[in-house]
Structure formats: C-alpha cells, structure tokens
Amino acid sequence: MALLWLRFALACYFIGLIYAFFALSRTSDLFSRIALHAASLGMVFHFVSLVELFLSGHVVWASVHNGESLLAFFSMTFFMIIYAIYHTTSPGVVVFPIVFFLTFVAAIDEQPVLLTAFVQHKGWLIAHIILIFTGYAALVLSFGASLLYLLQERRLKAKKPSSLISFLPALEVIDQIGYRSLLLGFPFMTLGLITGSVVAMSAYGHIDFEDPKILLSILMWAVYMVMVLTRWNSGWRGRRAAVLATFAFVAAIVAWAANYFSTIHRFAAS
C-alpha cells in the first residue's frame, strides 16, 4: 500500500515537474497555483505512504528507496516552508524536478537493497538518517536558490527585463532563501555525520577514513562549511556562491552514490 500512495504522490509531483519546465519561459499565476496545490496533495500522499510504511512494522530505515522517499519529502517540506515565508513558488523550478526524480526512483519497486552492516543502536541510526536527509534537503534548496540567484543576476545585468524577472523573487529574497537554507542545513548535516560516525564506531569499533563513503562525506561537509564561511565572512554571492553550491551538491550526490562502493555503508539486495 505504501508504494501505491507513493505513486499517487509521484503523479502529483509530475504536475510540479511540468510547472518547473514551463515556469522559466512563461509566467502564469494560475499554473503556479495548480502546481502548488498538486505538490501539497502529493505531500499528503507521500506522508501517508511514509506513515503506513512506519506503522506496518516493515520499515527498513536503511533502504535506499525509503531514504530517497524521505529525502524527497524533506525537500518538499523545505519548499513549503519557504513558500509560507516568501510566497514564492520559484524554488520549485529546481526542487520539483529533484523531488520528482527521487520519488520516481523510490516508487519503482520495493526495497531492492538494504544496509548490510550490523547495527546495534537503532535509535542512533534513525537519528543519523533523519538528520542527514534534512541536511541534504536544505542543500538541495540552497543549491536551487543559488542557481535562481545566478539567473536573476544575469537577467538584471543583461538589462532585458522580461516576464521571467517578475516570476523570480527579488535578488535579495532569493539570496535570503539560499542563505537561510544553508545555515539551517549545516547543523543538521554536521550532527548527521556525527551520529553516522557513532553508528559506524559501534558497528566496527573504528572509523575507516580510507572508505570512499567517509572520505566523500567529509569532503561534502568541508565544502558545505566553506560555503557557510565564505558567505559569513565575505558575503559570497552570485557566481562564486553558485559554483560552491554546485560543488557541494555534486559532492553530496557522489557521497550518496558511494554507498555502492563503500565497504561499511553498504546496501545489498534484500
């Protein structure tokens, strides 16, 4: 059943995806409202799917697909929070496709791979997953915002005001969205990595720094910290911030993909 609900959610997110494709070329209030409602409905289905999974007792916290589903849900939650504060659906241009992709992959089939490592402290594992995914979701938002910032900056520089400009929020608003997501995500990401380390320590007794998953996670975290610091110290925005955000985003994806190479953070067929 959980998978069915997830597929309903996917159908709703699909509307968001279409919106994301067209939002850049034309502005339509009606369309953005439809997309927003569809996304909200999708979140309800998505939530039901997650709750049902949890209640069924079959929840496999460390499954790749459940993880993707959870990340998609968190990203949507962030998107909605931003909508509540800034009344703009424009981050959807980046968020919707990512959420759609994540949900799509999660909805393909049930639980193909599981974390194989033996875990003693289940509580720590759950905390690790929730924290790190919140961090990821914030990073997705921040990445989206930095791309929109770049876009809006280019448009303003090109001095060709078009409908796109009115669709995007003011430059400083986009900047705030990105910065706040970044600031919010950083502690989650940090705590997520710490809890992850605790889980790994408890499972293996030590942390293998040569493991690709660990290396890439540290790299991602470092880039994340550089982003926060450069922004904090010298107010890096625009192109430089976008480059960093893209770098952090790619590092996050690679760190995620490293699950397939890691010896300690391994998923296997169930």
Added chain:
Amino acid sequence: MRYQLIGVNHRSAPLEVRERLAIPESRLADACRDLAAHPGIEEGMIISTCNRVELVTHTTNGSADLRGFLHEHFHLKAEDLDPHLYEFREKDAVRHVFRVASSLDSMVVGEAQILGQVKEAYATARAVGCVRGQLDQLFTRAFAVAKRVRSETAVGSSSVSVASVAVELAQKIFGSLQGKNVFIVGAGKMSELAARHLMAHGCASIFVANRTYDRAIGLAQKFNGQAIKFEDLYDSCDRADIVITSTGAPHAIFRREHGEQFLARRKNRPMFFIDIAVPRDVSPEMAKLDGIFAYDIDDLQQAVSSHVADRRKEADLAESIITSEIERFEARLHTLDVVPTIVSLQDHLETIRQAEIDRVRSRMGLLTPEQEMAVESLTRGIINKVMHTPITTLKTAAREAEATTVIDVVRRLFNLHDKEKGLASQAKNGEASGKNAEDTGVGSRSDA
C-alpha cells in the same frame, strides 16, 4: 482639413538622428517662425522632445514641402534623414497628433510628460502667431482627447516615468526597499524625482553629494538627509544600497576600483546604480562587477518600454476613443468649412436688403423712426426665415461629409464665388467667423 505632419520618433530614428534634429527651447520660437514662413504653409508648430521631433502644419494646398524645410533648416542631406522620416496628412495627421498627446505613441505608453511637452510647444508657437485657427482647433481637441483617454482608460495608471521604473528595478534587486539607503550624487531635478519615488517606497535615509556643497545641503534638507562633501564620496558611498548619479562630469566618476572597494566594504551586498548622467558616471567596467547593477538612461528607458506590452489592452481602448474623436473632429471641421459660405451668403442677402431699403427710402422720402424700425424688422425677418432652412441644411450636410457638394450648389445658386475671395482672409480664422455666423441668430444650432 489640410493638415500635414512630418517627423521622427524613438521608433523611426536612432538617437544620433534625433539629436541632430532636436531644437533647444530657446530656439523653438524662431524655428516655428521659419516653418510658418516656408512656402505653402499657413500655420506651423514644432514638437521637439528627446524622443521625437515633429512638424505639425496646416498648408494651403495639402502638400507643402516639409522635407525640404527639414533639409534646409538642419543642413541635412536627404539620404541621411529621409529613411527615418514619417509623414502623415489630413486624417492620419490628426490621428497622430491625438495619439502623441494621449501618450500612445510614447516610449512609455501612458507617461504623463508628453502632454505637458506638447502643450509647451503649442504655447510657444501660438505666442509667435504661428498657430491660429486650424492648428488651434486641432490641438485644443487633442488636449481634450488626451484628458479623456487618461480618465477613461488605465493607460496612465501604472508606473510611468523613468523614476518609477528605477524604483521597480530596485525592488527587483532588494525586494522591499524598507531600510535601504539612497545616495544622490549630483543634485539635479531628475535625481531628486527618483529619490522622492524611492523614499515613498520606504527607503530609510538619504545622502547627497554635490560639487557645490551648498546645493547638497539644500537638497539633503528637503529629504531630512545628510549632505556629504564631494571629496568624501568614495569613502561614504558604500553606505548606500541605491546610488542615483547625475553629475556633469566628462568622464566616469565610478570606476572598477571604486566598485571593488565598495563591495569589499559591504561584504558583497549588491548595489544599484541609477546612472542618469550623459556621459555616463559609472564606467562599463565597474558595471560588470558581480553585485553591481548599473542602469544608464538608455537601459532605464528600455526597461520602461517593456511596460508597453502590459498596457496593450488599455491602449487598444484608448485607440478606439481616438478613432471616435477623429470622427467628431472631422465633423466639426466640416461644419467650420461651411461657415465662410454661410457668412458670405448672409452678407450677400444683407447687401440686397440694404440696397432694397435704400431704394424704398429714395422713393418714399424720409421715414419716421417707427416706420424705419418696421421696415428693418420686416426685411430682416423675411431673410432670417428664408435663410433658416438652407443654413440648417448646410450644417447638417457638413456633418455628413457632403459639405463640398452642398457648398458648391449654394455658391452657384447665389453666385457667391467672387465674394468668397474677398472673405478668404476673414474666413481664415474659422472660430471667429463661426461666432459671427451665430451672432446673426440664424441657424444657430450648436455642433460638436
């Protein structure tokens, strides 16, 4: 209706051409006189703004050589100028004048300035006697049409001027303008206007720097702002989020190194430069910096023109108002066309009446005042009664655009051709003769 109009505007000609045709205010009156003295032109006026230069004339035969006048007056070669010119005659010229006055032909459709500029051009030409009956009619009507368009459509409602576009751009960059600081460099009318708009949208404080410190103080006081010594400009400029600059400096005063300095001090928070100076105050190199958004006057006007699309719908409504107004104006003009005929007809009959009375007098000797009055009112009464229908018919026919035929018939019937010439000068001022016609109390049905 022998109106003839020639000109260039922001769409037909690039700035370089418009610049060469622009006539400064001080020389406008002389230029109007030259125009009115040009062969074939009865009345003429010139509208010269930064976006257009237009000659509006009333000609003797409807085809005066206006191009020739432009070539002579501005010492321009035909091949340089002619590709950029547009020319309208009669009804089309009326439509164009109505559209210009109603701000439908403006770069920013609906902007209010153009009406004031046309009114000034009209006043200047009228003062030197180059605008009389015909152009007076045309422009009086054009002003009324502009007023109607403004009150009946929303063409002029949203942001119109360069100043308010600057505000919109600032909002695109900063979102809310609450708490933002504004720096005016070079106290001028336009920067003051832009500052006023910005303050109205919530900007917190204002700094003013000017080469003449006293002027800076004066302007700063108006806004409760702070005057800054021009030497301290670069040290304090980074305090502002929005800089409006309009100095008369021959070179850019904000260069790349200044921009880098400001951004470093502001931790890269963006800055918006509204550069309304010509030549520009912000160097293009500085404008390239990330975080510096510099709009010069051309950019602002371009941004302004993007509003045109938003207003298309209202503009369509305005166009239909103009079309109906042209019909009314035409009808009124035709009515005026018949006035000379009516006047000469009346004169003709009056001459006959006087001659007949004289004849009666010579036969009957001196009349008593009572008899004199009786004869007078009898003859006058007959003429008025007889004249009533033909004059009403003439006026109606005029409104139905059959005037020429009817006028022709009346003239032939009463053999008015010779008298008409003598009246030509009198009839030139249509309005005045119109009054004469109505003073006689004959057929005084009001029109348009």
